[in-house]
Amino acid sequence: MKHSYITAALLIGLIAALVVGTELLGIRLYDRIVTNLLISLVLVIGLQTFMGNSGLLSFAHIGFMGFGAYTSAVLTIPAQMKGMALPDLYGFMTAVEVSPLLAMLVAGIVAAIVAAIVAYPLMRLSDAAAVITSFALLVVLYTVMNNWSAFTNGPRTLFGLPKTTTLPMAAIVAALVVVVALVFKESRTGKLLRASREDEVAAAALGADIPKLRWKAFVLAAFIAGVGGALWGHFITSFAPKSFYLKETFLVITMLVIGGANTVTGAVAGAILVTFAYEGLRSLEGTLNATAAGAGQVVGLTEIVLAIAMIAFMILRPGGLFPTREIGHILARMRRKKETSA
Amino acid sequence: MSETRLAVADVSVEFTGLRALDHVSLSVDTGEVVGLIGPNGSGKTTLVNAITGQVKLATGTITAAGVTLSGLSPRAIALQGVSRSFQIVRLFNAMTVLENVEAAALAKGAGRAAARERAEALLDEFGLASKADELGDSLSYGDKRRVEIARALAAEPKFLLLDEPAAGMNDAETETLLHTLAALPEKRGLGLLIIDHDMGLIMRLCHRLHVLASGRTIAQGTAAHVRAHPAVIEAYLGKGTAHA
Numbered sequence: 185m186k187h188s189y190i191t192a193a194l195l196i197g198l199i200a201a202l203v204v205g206t207e208l209l210g211i212r213l214y215d216r217i218v219t220n221l222l223i224s225l226v227l228v229i230g231l232q233t234f235m236g237n238s239g240l241l242s243f244a245h246i247g248f249m250g251f252g253a254y255t256s257a258v259l260t261i262p263a264q265m266k267g268m269a270l271p272d273l274y275g276f277m278t279a280v281e282v283s284p285l286l287a288m289l290v291a292g293i294v295a296a297i298v299a300a301i302v303a304y305p306l307m308r309l310s311d312a313a314a315v316i317t318s319f320a321l322l323v324v325l326y327t328v329m330n331n332w333s334a335f336t337n338g339p340r341t342l343f344g345l346p347k348t349t350t351l352p353m354a355a356i357v358a359a360l361v362v363v364v365a366l367v368f369k370e371s372r373t374g375k376l377l378r379a380s381r382e383d384e385v386a387a388a389a390l391g392a393d394i395p396k397l398r399w400k401a402f403v404l405a406a407f408i409a410g411v412g413g414a415l416w417g418h419f420i421t422s423f424a425p426k427s428f429y430l431k432e433t434f435l436v437i438t439m440l441v442i443g444g445a446n447t448v449t450g451a452v453a454g455a456i457l458v459t460f461a462y463e464g465l466r467s468l469e470g471t472l473n474a475t476a477a478g479a480g481q482v483v484g485l486t487e488i489v490l491a492i493a494m495i496a497f498m499i500l501r502p503g504g505l506f507p508t509r510e511i512g513h514i515l516a517r518m519r520r521k522k523e524t525s526a
Numbered sequence: 527m528s529e530t531r532l533a534v535a536d537v538s539v540e541f542t543g544l545r546a547l548d549h550v551s552l553s554v555d556t557g558e559v560v561g562l563i564g565p566n567g568s569g570k571t572t573l574v575n576a577i578t579g580q581v582k583l584a585t586g587t588i589t590a591a592g593v594t595l596s597g598l599s600p601r602a603i604a605l606q607g608v609s610r611s612f613q614i615v616r617l618f619n620a621m622t623v624l625e626n627v628e629a630a631a632l633a634k635g636a637g638r639a640a641a642r643e644r645a646e647a648l649l650d651e652f653g654l655a656s657k658a659d660e661l662g663d664s665l666s667y668g669d670k671r672r673v674e675i676a677r678a679l680a681a682e683p684k685f686l687l688l689d690e691p692a693a694g695m696n697d698a699e700t701e702t703l704l705h706t707l708a709a710l711p712e713k714r715g716l717g718l719l720i721i722d723h724d725m726g727l728i729m730r731l732c733h734r735l736h737v738l739a740s741g742r743t744i745a746q747g748t749a750a751h752v753r754a755h756p757a758v759i760e761a762y763l764g765k766g767t768a769h770a
Contacts, residue, residue, distance in 0.1 A: 372632045372641075375621075379629040382618035382662070389578055389612075390681060391604035391633040446620060508620045508661060517659065 188366050190512030195452050196359045199225070202456075203355045215351055221459040222354035223416045225452060228439045229358075229365045230408030232451040234401045235440060237374050239381030240310065242318040242402070243433055244299075245409050247325025250428030251298055252291035252410025253417035254329065254336050259287040260418070261344045269344040272333040284348040288357075288414040295410025296403050298325075303402045307395040310384060322433065329425035336425060343422035349415050357415055361408055365448045366510070373400050378446075435462075438494045444504025449511040454504065458490065465489055529591050530556035532577070532608070532685040532717055537586035537596075539569075539576050539741075546572045548741040549585065554685060554717040559708070561732035562721045563752075565761065568738040570721045571613050574687045577719075578610050579603045590685055605634065607684035611674045611691060613721075617662035623673050624649065624658040630680035641680075648676040652706065667694040672703070679714065686710070688720045692727050700724060704731055729753075737761075 199222065206218045231245045259282050261269050266278050282290075302324075306317050329336050336342060368374045377397040380387035388394060417423060435458070443454020465486040472482045497504065509517070532554040539547040547569045554560045562570050575581045577588055579600040588595045595603050609630070618626050624645055631641035649655045652672045657665060665673065671691055678686055691707070692700045704727055711718050722728050728735065728749075735752040737745040739761040745752050752758055 372638060375625060375629055376632055378621055378625075379618045379633075382620055383616045385580070385600075386612065386616035386618070387629070387633070388600045389580075389604055389610055390630045390677070391601050392629075393601060 187510065187512035187516040188370055190515060191449060191510040192363055192366050192512075194511050194515075195362045195449065198452065198456075199355050199358050199362070203351055206351060217459070217463050219349065219351045219354045219419060221455060222351070222358045223349070223412060223419060224436065224439060224459055225358045225455040226354075226361050226412035226415060227409060227436050228443070228451045228455045229361045229448060230405050230412055231436055231440050232445060232448060233365050233368050233408065234398075234405035236445045236447065236451070237369060237377040237381060237401050238398045240314045240318075240398065241437070242405070243315070243437075244318045244321040244325065245405060245436060246428050246433045247322045247329075248295040248299055248406040248409035249413035249416070249432070250325060250329050250425065252288075252295045252413030253423060253428070254342070254413075255291040255294040255410065256284070256287040256414035256417050257342055257345050258335060259290060260284050260346055260348075262346070265344040269342060270334075270337050272337070274334055284346060284414075284418055288411055288418075291414035292407040292411040295413070296407035299406030300399070300403045303406075304399060307398040307402065322429070326425060326429050329428065339425055341422050341424045345417050345421045347418060347421050349419035354415060354419070357411065361411075362448060362452065364404075364408070365451070368401070368404060369448065373397055377401055435490075438490055440504075441494060442497050442504055444506035444508075446503065446508055447506040447510050450504050450506035453506060457505075461493070462486055462490065530684075530717075532588075532590045532719070534573070534577065534588050535586055537573070537576055537588060538584040539572050539581050540584045545584075546741050547576065547738075550738065550741070550743050551586075552736050552743070552746075554719045556684065556715060556717045557711045558734065559711055559718045559720065559732045561728040561735040561749075562719055562738065563723075563725075563728060563735060564738035564744075567740075569741040570738055571689055572741075573738070574610060574689050574719070574721065577603075577687060578608060604681065607682075608687065609678035609681045609683035609685070610687040611671075611678050611689055613689040613693075615667075615670045615674055617665075617670055617673055617677075619661065619663035621662055622659050623654060623662065623665070626662055626673055627677045627680045630677045631682075634681045644680055644682075645676075648680055652676045653702075668696070668699045671695060675706075679710075682714075683716055685717045685719070688718065688722075690722050691720065692722050692724050700727055703727075707731055 202218055206214050227249060234242055258277060259280060263279055263281050266273055302321060309317055330339050376387065376392045380392055380394045380397060384394060439454040439458040440451055442458060444450025469482050469485045534550060534552040537547055537550050538545060550573060562573065564570055572581060576583055579598055583596050590606050590608055593606050595606060618629065627645035627648055628641045631644045636644060649658050654669065654672060654676065657669060671694065675688065675691055692703055695703060708731055710716060720731065732749065734747060735749055736743065737752055737758050744757040744761055745755040
């Protein structure tokens with residue numbers, strides 16, 4: 185797929201431009217926002233590999249992000265801090281301390297294994313049943329994190345992760361994930377899964393093993409979510425289970441839906457657009473609160489505007505900004521049309 | 527049991543009390559074109575659905591090249607070399623025409639390069655090469671039908687079941703389709719079962735016809751035999767229209 189190379193080059197170029205631009209500006213706030221954006225990008229693309237190709241909405245994604253973040257935390261918090269940060273930790277784990285890069289990989293693998301086990305029986309479900317079960321799965325994952333004190337410190341905030349996620353590091357992971365998602369989309373599994381998204385009956389009549397295809401994509405998505413969780417954990421350095429619940433879930437789904445779930449380009453566009461909108465609205469909210477004279481505090485403006493934006497997109501452009509074709513494909517077609525008309 | 531035959535033996539299908547197919551037997555040999563005709567609601571599509579595993583059998587067995595299909599899932603039946611098209615076109619709308627056809631080859635286990643090659647060759651053959659990069663739902667109805675047939679062929683089936691392939695096509699398109707379909711059995715070594723309401727197409731294309739009415743076989747044999755059969759004239763063509 186020649187146009188997939190163009191898409192990869194453009195998306196990675198965009199990521200690089202964001203990083204270089206931010207580094208040149210040298211403003212710490214921007215550095216933080218763009219790093220956050222790139223981590224969101226990883227999570228949204230991860231969700232795209234399942235949701236975009238299978239056509240099934242999954243609410244469980246952020247739960248796997250949480251498992252990744254906690255896995256990486258347990259593996260990297262310095263041994264001398266573990267007594268305080270994770271008082272209930274299993275004895276044999278207290279001495280474990282691996283490099284954050286290795287921990288990030290393990291985080292992805294742990295999330296993938298959990299997904300592989302819990303999702304196997306769910307992949308036969310379609311439509312509303314699949315959405316509702318994925319939501320139930322998120323609740324289960326959240327509850328486990330909230331109560332598994334030995335691993336997560338329970339509902340209390342876990343602190344002490346080494347801050348190893350830098351802007352370039354987030355960019356490299358994001359670029360790798362872009363490539364993985366594009367390769368997966370064009371793979372045999374990706375193509376057949378997309379066929380099942382378009383028409384389950386016809387895909388089954390061709391011989392596609394739909395539950396297995398979905399399962400593979402779900403495991404890949406969980407792996408990416410786990411990596412994204414580790415990346416985020418080493419950026420924020422302290423978090424609680426509630427960080428991996430509804431608010432974050434809504435945010436990644438909004439990003440993907442606005443950008444266009446069927447394409448990796450859409451996932452990238454949605455993450456960038458929504459992050460900028462989010463930060464813009466937050467600072468507007470701050471300004472309003474600082475200047476508003478006696479009108480009371482403005483609260484929740486950001487969330488409401490984003491929710492309305494999501495509704496507006498669903499009505500006006502249900503497929504998102506990039507509903508069917510990747511950016512490389514769009515450009516290749518434009519050039520071909522120009523050539524034939526010239 | 528013949529190694530080159532699709533055999534439907536004594537098959538019945540029931541939908542909550544309604545008997546859609548009533549002890550129907552039919553066979554299609556490799557190299558043969560069999561037409562399945564009958565008035566609306568006579569059970570033609572149900573028979574195709576029964577063969578491809580979309581509906582369950584109440585009685586009877588179905589075998590393809592000696593392998594029992596009845597009881598298998600649609601997927602397992604497809605992997606046994608039985609491909610189909612649908613009465614209402616079922617393309618993968620948000621995928622390109624090329625991807626639509628590729629998917630069938632991939633599902634049957636072809637490598638990515640081989641699937642691509644096979645799909646491109648089929649699109650050439652069906653005059654769809656210029657549409658390869660278009661999305662499924664942007665095509666005209668006739669083109670959609672052609673893509674669906676090309677897709678079914680990309681699975682390299684032993685038996686191909688086409689449910690109204692000419693529906694929605696104009697005369698010129700139907701004529702081209704007739705020639706393409708007529709060449710298939712010999713060229714690709716497959717058996718073809720075809721449902722259509724276009725009697726001109728059916729009579730010219732098929733070696734044998736099988737006529738259903740209200741879920742029962744009322745006649746079978748050559749076109750001439752079926753056309754002259756009193757039960758067919760009465761139940762299907764209507765009185766006085768046998769030579770129309």
